[in-house]
Amino acid sequence: MSSKSLQRKMDRLLTLENQGKLRTSTMNRSVRKLSANVLALVGLALFLLILMSSLAAPLISSYEPNAIDLKHRLSPPGEGHLLGTDQIGRDIFTRILYGGRISMFVGLGSAIGAALIGVSLGTYAGYTRGVLDSAVMKLSEIMMSFPQIILVSILVTIAGQSLWNLILIFILTGWPSMYRMTRSQMLSIREQEYIQALQAFGIGSVTISFKHMLPNAIGPIFVNITLSTAMFILQEAALSFLGLGVPLEQATWGNILNVAQDLNILRNAWWVWLPVGVVITLFVMSVNFIGDGLRDAADPTQVG
Amino acid sequence: MKQDTIVEVKDLCVNFYTNQRCNRALRNVSFSIRKARTLCIVGESGCGKSVTANSIMQLLPDLGRIESGTITYHGEDETVHIEKLPRNGRKMRSLRGEHIAMIFQDPMTALNPVFSVGYQIEEMIREHLELSRARSSEHAVKLLRDMGVPLPEQRVKEFPHQYSGGMRQRAMIAMAMACAPKVLIADEPTTALDVTIQAQIFELMLALKEEKQMAILLITHDMGVVAEMADDVAVMYMGNIVESGTAEQVMSSPSHPYTRALLDSIPVLGRGKAQNLEPIRGTTPDPYNRPEGCQFEPRCDYATEICRHQMPPEEFVDTSAGDDTPHMVRCFNCKELTHV
Amino acid sequence: MIPFIIRKVLVLIPMLFVISFLIFLGIELMPGDAVDFMIPPDALATISQAELDVLRAELGLDDPFLARYGNWIGQVMKGDFGYSLQSGVSVRDLLAQKLPATIELSLAALVISTLLGSLLGVVSALNKGRLGDHVLTVAGMIGVAIPQFLFGLVMIVLFVFQMELLPVGGRMTPGNEAFFQRLDHLILPAIVLGLSMTAGVMRYSRASMLDSLSKEYIRTARSKGIPEWRVNLIHGLRVAMTPVAVLIGFRLPILIGGSVVIEQVFQWPGVGQMFVAAVRSQNTPVIMMVAFFSVSIVLTASILVDIATALLDPRVKLS
Numbered sequence: 016m017s018s019k020s021l022q023r024k025m026d027r028l029l030t031l032e033n034q035g036k037l038r039t040s041t042m043n044r045s046v047r048k049l050s051a052n053v054l055a056l057v058g059l060a061l062f063l064l065i066l067m068s069s070l071a072a073p074l075i076s077s078y079e080p081n082a083i084d085l086k087h088r089l090s091p092p093g094e095g096h097l098l099g100t101d102q103i104g105r106d107i108f109t110r111i112l113y114g115g116r117i118s119m120f121v122g123l124g125s126a127i128g129a130a131l132i133g134v135s136l137g138t139y140a141g142y143t144r145g146v147l148d149s150a151v152m153k154l155s156e157i158m159m160s161f162p163q164i165i166l167v168s169i170l171v172t173i174a175g176q177s178l179w180n181l182i183l184i185f186i187l188t189g190w191p192s193m194y195r196m197t198r199s200q201m202l203s204i205r206e207q208e209y210i211q212a213l214q215a216f217g218i219g220s221v222t223i224s225f226k227h228m229l230p231n232a233i234g235p236i237f238v239n240i241t242l243s244t245a246m247f248i249l250q251e252a253a254l255s256f257l258g259l260g261v262p263l264e265q266a267t268w269g270n271i272l273n274v275a276q277d278l279n280i281l282r283n284a285w286w287v288w289l290p291v292g293v294v295i296t297l298f299v300m301s302v303n304f305i306g307d308g309l310r311d312a313a314d315p316t317q318v319g
Numbered sequence: 320m321k322q323d324t325i326v327e328v329k330d331l332c333v334n335f336y337t338n339q340r341c342n343r344a345l346r347n348v349s350f351s352i353r354k355a356r357t358l359c360i361v362g363e364s365g366c367g368k369s370v371t372a373n374s375i376m377q378l379l380p381d382l383g384r385i386e387s388g389t390i391t392y393h394g395e396d397e398t399v400h401i402e403k404l405p406r407n408g409r410k411m412r413s414l415r416g417e418h419i420a421m422i423f424q425d426p427m428t429a430l431n432p433v434f435s436v437g438y439q440i441e442e443m444i445r446e447h448l449e450l451s452r453a454r455s456s457e458h459a460v461k462l463l464r465d466m467g468v469p470l471p472e473q474r475v476k477e478f479p480h481q482y483s484g485g486m487r488q489r490a491m492i493a494m495a496m497a498c499a500p501k502v503l504i505a506d507e508p509t510t511a512l513d514v515t516i517q518a519q520i521f522e523l524m525l526a527l528k529e530e531k532q533m534a535i536l537l538i539t540h541d542m543g544v545v546a547e548m549a550d551d552v553a554v555m556y557m558g559n560i561v562e563s564g565t566a567e568q569v570m571s572s573p574s575h576p577y578t579r580a581l582l583d584s585i586p587v588l589g590r591g592k593a594q595n596l597e598p599i600r601g602t603t604p605d606p607y608n609r610p611e612g613c614q615f616e617p618r619c620d621y622a623t624e625i626c627r628h629q630m631p632p633e634e635f636v637d638t639s640a641g642d643d644t645p646h647m648v649r650c651f652n653c654k655e656l657t658h659v
Numbered sequence: 660m661i662p663f664i665i666r667k668v669l670v671l672i673p674m675l676f677v678i679s680f681l682i683f684l685g686i687e688l689m690p691g692d693a694v695d696f697m698i699p700p701d702a703l704a705t706i707s708q709a710e711l712d713v714l715r716a717e718l719g720l721d722d723p724f725l726a727r728y729g730n731w732i733g734q735v736m737k738g739d740f741g742y743s744l745q746s747g748v749s750v751r752d753l754l755a756q757k758l759p760a761t762i763e764l765s766l767a768a769l770v771i772s773t774l775l776g777s778l779l780g781v782v783s784a785l786n787k788g789r790l791g792d793h794v795l796t797v798a799g800m801i802g803v804a805i806p807q808f809l810f811g812l813v814m815i816v817l818f819v820f821q822m823e824l825l826p827v828g829g830r831m832t833p834g835n836e837a838f839f840q841r842l843d844h845l846i847l848p849a850i851v852l853g854l855s856m857t858a859g860v861m862r863y864s865r866a867s868m869l870d871s872l873s874k875e876y877i878r879t880a881r882s883k884g885i886p887e888w889r890v891n892l893i894h895g896l897r898v899a900m901t902p903v904a905v906l907i908g909f910r911l912p913i914l915i916g917g918s919v920v921i922e923q924v925f926q927w928p929g930v931g932q933m934f935v936a937a938v939r940s941q942n943t944p945v946i947m948m949v950a951f952f953s954v955s956i957v958l959t960a961s962i963l964v965d966i967a968t969a970l971l972d973p974r975v976k977l978s
């Protein structure tokens with residue numbers, strides 16, 4: 016903060032304090048910090064807007080996402096088609112709405128699936144250490160030394176292109192980072208005295224790790240799930256672009272955007288690719304804002 | 320003001336602005352640091368000792384600010400009002416290191432881990448003294464030798480992590496002494512060290528005080544250290560200096576209930592085995608929710624009605640002190656107390 | 660130093676064997692085999708099953724799995740990476756031919772993103788809470804959120820179609836093959852790949868710098884009376900540099916992934932584009948070698964990172 020505005024803020028606080036108007040907030044510190052974080056709030060609003068309109072797609076648009084209308088091919092925005100039509104006359108706006116459902120499902124589903132595997136392994140192995148931990152650690156090391164897109168491409172070719180395969184593959188390639196994050200949390204929580212007390216009572220590892228330790232690591236896990244959701248949505252788009260994503264019949268944000276590879280459309284029909292590109296960017300950004308806000312709110316080392 | 324005062328702090332108030340609140344960390348603090356004398360500031364954790372030290376060096380964090388009061392440095396040929404100087408301006412920087420130097424609690428974190436000890440000492444030398452590269456590195460070696468670091472020619476090239484804790488603090492002191500400052504501020508310099516090392520460090524500081532006629536501001540929470548090191552003492556509680564004077568006055572005739580409680584609550588070396596230790600009742604108040612009057616009132620056995628509403632003014636117990644630091648106490652009931 | 664490196668390499672070797680086995684296993688699981696892809700579909704009708712079997716036996720496709728793996732890894736160690744099913748060219752020649760283009764692009768992007776990212780991150784940290792910091796943070800957020808290929812396409816529309824400043828696609832115009840003559844081809848893909856990675860570097864170096872600036876040695880440095888720029892840039896930055904150097908190493912997988920996409924966008928004739936083509940046509944020898952190659956690079960880079968860390972931070976011991 017520039018020193019002048021900081022000085023002004025201090026003066027304001029001082030006057031208020033002198034008038035006895037300031038009280039230490041009783042609201043949960045994390046909630047207070049989150050609600051003071053403008054970017055996180057903007058992110059949340061954007062996120063809800065995009066999510067809700069996708070879910071309410073049939074109420075918002077009267078078109079079918081896959082209805083072909085060869086008479087109105089590549090018609091620009093306006094006249095019945097809010098964002099125009101694509102090369103076979105499908106309504107772009109409708110496709111963005113319906114595509115959002117699948118893209119968000121892929122992103123969120125994969126992130127939660129990866130978290131389920133990574134977090135449970137990380138919680139248990141991070142607490143007990145031992146053989147299981149070193150084996151899983153080695154495996155995650157191996158998986159993480161592959162550039163993500165190369166690994167995913169190979170797996171897509173093996174499994175074949177379909178929505179469920181894609182989610183499965185994302186889960187398969189996404190859990191190692193979740194595992195490592197949880198594990199490192201567990202390693203530090205493990206050193207705390209109450210854990211030793213629980214051990215002294217003879218309480219089992221599963222109970223200690225999942226019931227007593229995991230809740231203390233839940234903040235970073237949530238942050239990681241949000242950020243992974245954003246990452247998977249971007250990956251879905253990139254895979255579509257490479258022709259390895261969800262089959263083209265299904266509208267996803269990546270599949271809609273994919274059309275821009277056609278130089279003619281790229282040059283002359285911006286409405287086909289630009290709006291969906293903006294939507295992807297805004298959505299990923301909103302999720303990142305939320306994730307960052309959560310992280311800052313949960314971080315006890317930050318003042319505020 | 321006494322003739323030999325080097326740094327004079329008067330009515331210093333410092334506030335912190337965090338959590339959307341204002342924390343009055345220092346409230347009308349006054350004391351003098353005098354030539355060739357050691358002033359010890361004692362008090363519990365959080366009472367504002369470090370804030371006091373950092374204010375003198377203008378090293379407060381961004382969210383802290385000097386609200387009022389004066390900090391005056393009486394140099395050989397100039398008098399500087401430190402509180403008026405811009406924080407990292409040229410004038411303030413010329414005081415730091417050259418006139419007033421500081422050492423910190425944990426020498427491990429206070430030294431930069433990626434530069435050699437020699438580099439960090441030479442950096443100080445070259446900033447303030449116009450010495451060539453070769454001369455300043457010679458000077459660094461000499462400083463380390465003077466501070467009792469063995470094999471200084473070799474150790475000067477080593478990194479802080481290669482030093483032991485005590486050696487690290489010696490290196491810190493070597494750095495602080497590089498430009499022969501008039502005042503050395505030491506913020507709990509031995510808290511991170513074990514007891515034998517602690518004694519060595521204090522011995523070194525005493526020797527430097529005698530030899531260089533240097534003034535020392537020593538911050539501690541240990542009454543034993545006070546008994547050993549202090550010429551003057553200031554006792555701090557919740558941002559106020561509640562009692563100050565010479566070590567003799569404060570230690571043998573404590574006049575503030577807090578000082579007494581403090582002396583009763585800790586074993587003091589040399590007081591014999593039969594010490595009746597009594598912890599101070601209650602806990603320190605929340606700095607955001609302070610008592611209205613005397614800060615110590617809720618925990619004080621001698622508190623009366625007036626203590627609840629008003630902070631006691633500075634009162635001098637014994638005005639016949641002559642050239643000594645006057646014995647000051649802030650307590651409404653100190654007269655009654657002395658008869659107990 | 661030398662024993663340290665040797666030890667690292669010794670750990671690397673078993674790891675590479677495991678990975679090569681996994682890759683081989685993965686390829687094995689792919690639908691179809693080499694023969695299916697060597698013969699055009701319309702020709703398949705005219706070829707009898709017996710002829711196909713002979714072909715399979717000749718290619719060694721009927722051997723047991725482990726035998727084929729042993730065979731393959733033996734050849735790889737001799738430097739024989741097999742032949743592309745598409746063109747019949749040896750994979751080694753293909754790699755040698757495509758690799759310079761990819762290295763050229765990745766290196767340019769790495770330099771851009773590292774320099775720009777750490778510079779902006781440090782500037783942002785030094786101005787924490789001010790307008791400049793907010794602007795950079797939001798810009799970084801957009802940079803992370805925009806799909807790489809969309810960014811590339813928008814840049815093509817802007818600089819190639821609208822302003823007609825730069826040539827479209829490819830690595831060089833025939834006849835103009837000297838480095839400076841093909842610079843105009845390199846600019847756009849390098850900037851797109853570089854900028855798309857800048858945001859991450861920026862966020863990270865900002866955090867690292869802020870962390871360093873909050874340390875106690877900063878106060879010590881100030882207490883010496885040295886100027887602010889020395890406090891920030893000598894004491895603050897020097898410590899913040901180590902984690903940023905580590906990050907560069909860890910970004911290699913992202914860089915490789917990014918260049919796969921960007922090479923596709925700009926028709927850049929590198930390994931990434933070859934990989935995508937190979938995946939689409941299930942050209943297994945090529946897929947295998949590209950995967951194996953990229954993992955090896957990533958693992959080697961991690962050793963280099965360890966060495967760099969040790970050099971930058973005197974606290975890290977090599978023993």
Ligand SMILES: Nc1ncnc2c1ncn2[C@@H]1O[C@H](COP(=O)(O)OP(=O)(O)OP(=O)(O)O)[C@@H](O)[C@H]1O
Pocket residue numbers: 335337342344362363364365366367368369370371380382540606
């Ligand atoms: N960086 C800071 N930000 C906000 N408040 C601070 C900061 N530093 C100190 N304070 C506040 O100032 C008051 C005095 O703190 P200070 O660090 O001076 O205590 P201290 O006497 O040095 O204690 P210790 O013996 O633990 O070092 C405390 O109430 C503390 O909350």
Ligand SMILES: [Mg+2]
Pocket residue numbers: 368369370506
């Ligand atoms: Mg302190």
